[in-house]
Amino acid sequence: MKSQYIPKATIQRLALYVQVLEEFKRDGVEIVSSERLANSCSVNPSQIRKDLAYFGEFGVRGVGYYVNDLIDSVKRSLGIDRVWKAVLVGVGNLGRALLNHNEFKRRGFHIVAAFDCDPFKIGEEVSGLEVMCSKRLREFSQDIEIGIITTPPDRAQRAANHLIDAGIAGILNFAPTRITAPDNVFVEYVDFFHHIYSLAFNITLSQNKESGN
Amino acid sequence: MKSQYIPKATIQRLALYVQVLEEFKRDGVEIVSSERLANSCSVNPSQIRKDLAYFGEFGVRGVGYYVNDLIDSVKRSLGIDRVWKAVLVGVGNLGRALLNHNEFKRRGFHIVAAFDCDPFKIGEEVSGLEVMCSKRLREFSQDIEIGIITTPPDRAQRAANHLIDAGIAGILNFAPTRITAPDNVFVEYVDFFHHIYSLAFNITLSQNKESGN
DNA sequence: CGTTGTGAAGAGCTTCACAGCG
DNA sequence: CGCTGTGAAGCTCTTCACAACG
Numbered sequence: 234m235k236s237q238y239i240p241k242a243t244i245q246r247l248a249l250y251v252q253v254l255e256e257f258k259r260d261g262v263e264i265v266s267s268e269r270l271a272n273s274c275s276v277n278p279s280q281i282r283k284d285l286a287y288f289g290e291f292g293v294r295g296v297g298y299y300v301n302d303l304i305d306s307v308k309r310s311l312g313i314d315r316v317w318k319a320v321l322v323g324v325g326n327l328g329r330a331l332l333n334h335n336e337f338k339r340r341g342f343h344i345v346a347a348f349d350c351d352p353f354k355i356g357e358e359v360s361g362l363e364v365m366c367s368k369r370l371r372e373f374s375q376d377i378e379i380g381i382i383t384t385p386p387d388r389a390q391r392a393a394n395h396l397i398d399a400g401i402a403g404i405l406n407f408a409p410t411r412i413t414a415p416d417n418v419f420v421e422y423v424d425f426f427h428h429i430y431s432l433a434f435n436i437t438l439s440q441n442k443e444s445g446n
Numbered sequence: 447m448k449s450q451y452i453p454k455a456t457i458q459r460l461a462l463y464v465q466v467l468e469e470f471k472r473d474g475v476e477i478v479s480s481e482r483l484a485n486s487c488s489v490n491p492s493q494i495r496k497d498l499a500y501f502g503e504f505g506v507r508g509v510g511y512y513v514n515d516l517i518d519s520v521k522r523s524l525g526i527d528r529v530w531k532a533v534l535v536g537v538g539n540l541g542r543a544l545l546n547h548n549e550f551k552r553r554g555f556h557i558v559a560a561f562d563c564d565p566f567k568i569g570e571e572v573s574g575l576e577v578m579c580s581k582r583l584r585e586f587s588q589d590i591e592i593g594i595i596t597t598p599p600d601r602a603q604r605a606a607n608h609l610i611d612a613g614i615a616g617i618l619n620f621a622p623t624r625i626t627a628p629d630n631v632f633v634e635y636v637d638f639f640h641h642i643y644s645l646a647f648n649i650t651l652s653q654n655k656e657s658g659n
Numbered sequence: 660c661g662t663t664g665t666g667a668a669g670a671g672c673t674t675c676a677c678a679g680c681g
Numbered sequence: 682c683g684c685t686g687t688g689a690a691g692c693t694c695t696t697c698a699c700a701a702c703g
Contacts (some may be wrong), residue, residue, distance in 0.1 A: 279664095280696075283694095297702075311646060326546050327543050330539040341677090403645035407638075423635060425618065430524050431458065432634050439630070454672095455671095490673070492686095493672095496674090506681065508681050508683045509684070510685080
């Protein structure tokens with residue numbers, strides 16, 4: 234198959250598969266069937282086989298998938314089989330928490346610099362990095378691929394502009410606001426309020442259903 | 447229209463509309479057309495009109511939508527026109543950052559208690575709340591609707607079990623692992639690594655496209 | 660024999676196009 | 682006249698069902 238167009242939803246699931254497969258690996262599981270993996274991910278087994286088929290034939294008919302090999306294959310498919318260099322803009326509560334979060338390094342995303350425009354924060358050391366003025370971002374042009382925005386919403390676009398000037402390839406935006414970027418810069422939004430709103434909606438709906446009887 | 451079944455994707459977009467509409471309001475915009483709102487949200491205008499139609503007729507033909515009224519209507523539709531009581535389990539870096547994050551209160555989600563199973567953390571005060579042993583969660587049964595999990599992955603299921611025992615209605619899970627819960631408990635996952643993986647994939651793909659010519 | 664890989668069918672979501680209405 | 686609300690068309694993604702094959 235090895236098709237060219239891959240659904241966005243497939244990519245999100247692949248990230249989930251990696252997570253679940255790494256738990257299987259930790260537990261000493263060596264082989265999984267699409268059915269077993271599907272149960273752990275709450276998706277349909279065919280879905281998994283189709284998702285994987287976009288990238289190659291990773292399984293063995295009559296047997297299943299070798300967990301270690303499949304982890305490597307999926308990581309390679311996603312492009313996370315190497316180190317990515319990132320910078321963070323906005324050293325507030327959330328920014329600090331992320332800088333101290335070892336998981337980034339463990340998963341191959343190395344945060345190599347931290348920026349903020351608050352003069353009181355500049356020069357401070359957070360998690361081994363000296364906080365620098367956002368205007369110095371351009372000096373890092375050669376070095377960086379992903380920018381992480383953790384500023385307040387009203388400064389997010391300015392942070393994005395600095396990152397774009399520095400030639401960033403992708404932006405992970407934690408600020409609760411839309412940002413605009415040229416087409417060749419990918420933007421992903423992380424906003425847990427959208428998730429909590431979704432909870433509120435579903436709970437409300439189920440409560441109405443109960444009392445509506 | 448006021449249909450009964452509402453696509454999951456619609457709910458996610460409604461959360462986005464609220465965000466963008468509140469920015470319009472801040473900027474003094476009083477009326478928006480579906481087209482203008484659509485541009486700001488990067489969606490199709492018909493999509494917006496259809497999404498809203500699931501809940502009622504909020505617009506004025508020939509005019510558009512009154513921003514203030516629409517914010518209220520969408521919030522009411524989502525069930526976020528009232529206060530929700532929440533608790534947080536896992537007072538690590540991320541947990542602390544969330545407890546200090548005023549945005550929760552501002553949006554009507556009041557975190558009324560914080561729990562952790564580490565004896566060194568119990569009794570500590572974080573953002574005005576005394577950290578309590580997770581086993582005491584049941585004492586809050588009457589009072590809580592949403593549980594926020596910010597434990598390490600290996601303790602997430604235990605945290606979830608405590609929350610479920612306490613009769614929680616929904617769980618927002620920040621731990622990078624799946625958790626199981628009965629059908630009447632809604633679970634939402636927040637995992638920014640899925641987003642960063644998605645960036646890595648798209649960047650890799652576009653780079654391959656360039657060099658592949 | 661059992662599980663993958665995949666074309667075809669089905670479901671669900673998005674967009675179109677225009678009637679309805681202020 | 683202009684913009685909303687909506688049935689119908691179009692499209693994408695998911696699921697089924699089974700051939701392929703180790």
